[in-house]
Amino acid sequence: MPREVRERQMLDAAVEVFARRGYRAASMDEIAELAGASKPLVYLYLNSKEDLFSACIRREATALMEAVRAAVDPAAPAESRLWSGLRAFFAHTAEHPAGWAVLSCQARTHGEPFAVVVAELRQEIVDLVTRLLAETADGAAAAGERDAGGAGALPGHEVSGLAHALVGAAESLAGWANDRTGAVPTAKETAATLMNVAWVGLENLMNGQRWTASARP
């Protein structure tokens, strides 16, 4: 069997075991057994438990980013890019629940070398969403100036905060969808749930309509 096939089987097994047991409790014996390989071969190919975990993280992060990128047409309007990106994100996390568990839970621990890889993936997604929102905000501001009733551009720090809120909401929803038993929502339903709450608010905000506490009960 070619090495790359063997390695893929080892990584598949490792992702499953890390997701099920957690990094610390996962044993190389269980990973080797699930991969149908000997433990010395796992060590020979992937060096150590830490290196194996890092390889899992890198592979799962790359696959998730590629799935999202492939779904988004850069020439489409912001709203449909967000909608396509969210559907791809929820479809990928639903199809790879162990990979998502490893990325979202295990790998966030501060101070560990692999945390850096996950932080970079997250930053890449946040940057994507930030650009999307900034572009929408600029478009709305330009339209507002033309109409002379102008909203003015949304401040950059607020765009950045909104991007973080949206990414956090999507991460949390992906975990919720994967944890559900019984009626599991489709990726499209989960993406629509988020668009339902987020897009209308974003659109209003881009057009200068803010929620105000004082006008409310």
Place this chain on the structure above:
Amino acid sequence: MPREVRERQMLDAAVEVFARRGYRAASMDEIAELAGASKPLVYLYLNSKEDLFSACIRREATALMEAVRAAVDPAAPAESRLWSGLRAFFAHTAEHPAGWAVLSCQARTHGEPFAVVVAELRQEIVDLVTRLLAETADGAAAAGERDAGGAGALPGHEVSGLAHALVGAAESLAGWANDRTGAVPTAKETAATLMNVAWVGLENLMNGQRWTASARP
């Protein structure tokens, strides 16, 4: 010095060191030094690094929940409960950045005993938000029936998904606000950022107005 004062100093120091170094890299020497206590005394009072970390998690989780609960008047309308709760949440996480770092990053690692405490805290907050949204949805549905143009109740699983989205957005925003250098937003500004996007969408949704992909570009 009474034991409870000493223990509080040790926990204060431990939260700082765990936030800065991560659980694994944190040393009991550094914690003892920062607490101005001897290492044997730290072990005598708090037993082990793992028990010390668990005690930190429990204390920080309890303080955060209490701050949110104290700010929310159970008799107020849902919208102002959400607004008060969010402001209290962002104020507390901003005032206790190390505590929030420990809760949100270190403590999520699957398969560790302390992960259970954090999962319980998170579930408690999700339940609070779920009840708030369910109540709003029921109120809107009842009003809709009265008006006979009724929206009908929002399905329970969608309310649950929305609550998870909102909690994830708030968690992510708290990290974003604490990581900012320069113009740090106030808790009120961060809470308003979230209300801006979330509340309008929620209100529409409760009244049966959904975002639809087909009607959009």
